[in-house]
Amino acid sequence: MTDSPRKRIVVKVGSALIAPHKQGCSSHYLLGIAQFITYCRIQGIQVVLVSSGSVAAGWHHFEGQAQPSVTVKKAMAAAGQADMMATWNKLFDFPTAQLLLTHGDLRNRERYISIRDTIFSLLEHGLMPIINENDAVTADKLKVGDNDNLSAMVAAAADADTLVICSDVDGLYDQNPHEHPNAKLIKQVTEINADIYAMAGGASSDVGTGGMRTKIQAAEKAISHGIETFIINGFNADSFSQLLKGQNPGTLFTPYEKPMQEHLHWMTHTSQAQGEVIVEDDFDLALDQHSEQLTSDDVVEVKGDFSVGDTILVRKGDGTKLAKAKSNYSSCLLSFITEQDDQAFASEFQQKTGPIISDKNIAILKSI
Ligand SMILES: Nc1ncnc2c1ncn2[C@@H]1O[C@H](COP(=O)(O)OP(=O)(O)O)[C@@H](O)[C@H]1O
Numbered sequence: 001m002t003d004s005p006r007k008r009i010v011v012k013v014g015s016a017l018i019a020p021h022k023q024g025c026s027s028h029y030l031l032g033i034a035q036f037i038t039y040c041r042i043q044g045i046q047v048v049l050v051s052s053g054s055v056a057a058g059w060h061h062f063e064g065q066a067q068p069s070v071t072v073k074k075a076m077a078a079a080g081q082a083d084m085m086a087t088w089n090k091l092f093d094f095p096t097a098q099l100l101l102t103h104g105d106l107r108n109r110e111r112y113i114s115i116r117d118t119i120f121s122l123l124e125h126g127l128m129p130i131i132n133e134n135d136a137v138t139a140d141k142l143k144v145g146d147n148d149n150l151s152a153m154v155a156a157a158a159d160a161d162t163l164v165i166c167s168d169v170d171g172l173y174d175q176n177p178h179e180h181p182n183a184k185l186i187k188q189v190t191e192i193n194a195d196i197y198a199m200a201g202g203a204s205s206d207v208g209t210g211g212m213r214t215k216i217q218a219a220e221k222a223i224s225h226g227i228e229t230f231i232i233n234g235f236n237a238d239s240f241s242q243l244l245k246g247q248n249p250g251t252l253f254t255p256y257e258k259p260m261q262e263h264l265h266w267m268t269h270t271s272q273a274q275g276e277v278i279v280e281d282d283f284d285l286a287l288d289q290h291s292e293q294l295t296s297d298d299v300v301e302v303k304g305d306f307s308v309g310d311t312i313l314v315r316k317g318d319g320t321k322l323a324k325a326k327s328n329y330s331s332c333l334l335s336f337i338t339e340q341d342d343q344a345f346a347s348e349f350q351q352k353t354g355p356i357i358s359d360k361n362i363a364i365l366k367s368i
């Protein structure tokens, strides 16, 4: 990465690299990653580390747990997180800082901005943020659930140029290489579509979460923010030398030339819709792109309980997702207007109150 235009990278490290045998943390594979990070910092590149491995690192404290329950996994995470941080800290001669996040934090716009501010402040003062999901406290409803997607959300929040996902395979293959020995490595992906998703299977190890599927989701989130994304083999120290030389050691996902605006990216990829507006089948936002044309006449049904300013999903009755948007109406008010038999009253009301969705607060969804 000599003479690299990169200013900020996010490195995501999978569980198998932290605690390969579930016998506590091992620095065996982390040494190469730590050297890479140190070299990047010497080059003036800021680094954020997203580290998995709390469950795998804590596993050995809990005997006889072939298939631990969710509760035991949370306890493993609480025990392993401290070991994992201690192991990383031994490998760096600069200060680090721990951030444990949940999706509940990231999907709340105020907390998201606060997380961004904290990351920027740490980087500005020379500390490296080490981020993981707060597994010990997180209920399913509030979870990101896998650190691939978490790393992409973090990369977007940190305005990174590059996301490097270090895994236990060389990159994305046309099928799972652990099940198909003739699988071929895909060196570059310029568009993530249904064919790419069809190649990606789940995890084969009992410490990995999500497998290749969540890595593709992560790449999709990152490239739409203009962040180039690599999936590389973290077991192989040569991957890092190649990255430093500006080469591609695994699979490279090329970023969009025109990244989405920050708040629309957050709305699409991080925020969670609080409700749904079901529209007529012949209504198509993706075609006309004028969200202000959405009126109560187009609305068939209002679902969920949302307030003014919440994110909503606009979809057709057949399930086709058209857009995520910030609602200018609460669910109560929108239902009231939609249920009016007096069209003239409804239309006059909307003219006075303003559009259901404003053009600047709508993210059109592409269907894969
Ligand atoms: N098409 C594919 N290409 C590469 N790996 C795949 C593919 N489909 C499924 N996998 C699986 O994804 C695994 C990597 O994901 P995961 O186990 O979650 O690791 P990590 O801990 O690095 O996140 C691979 O070891 C492999 O078993």
Ligand SMILES: N[C@@H](CCC(=O)OP(=O)(O)O)C(=O)O
Residues within 6 Å of the ligand: 013, 014, 015, 016, 051, 052, 053, 054, 055, 056, 077, 132, 133, 135, 145, 146, 147, 148, 207, 208, 209, 210, 211
């Ligand atoms: N947050 C969890 C890891 C979840 C996860 O996505 O793991 P991995 O697939 O190994 O990156 C932990 O620290 O154990």
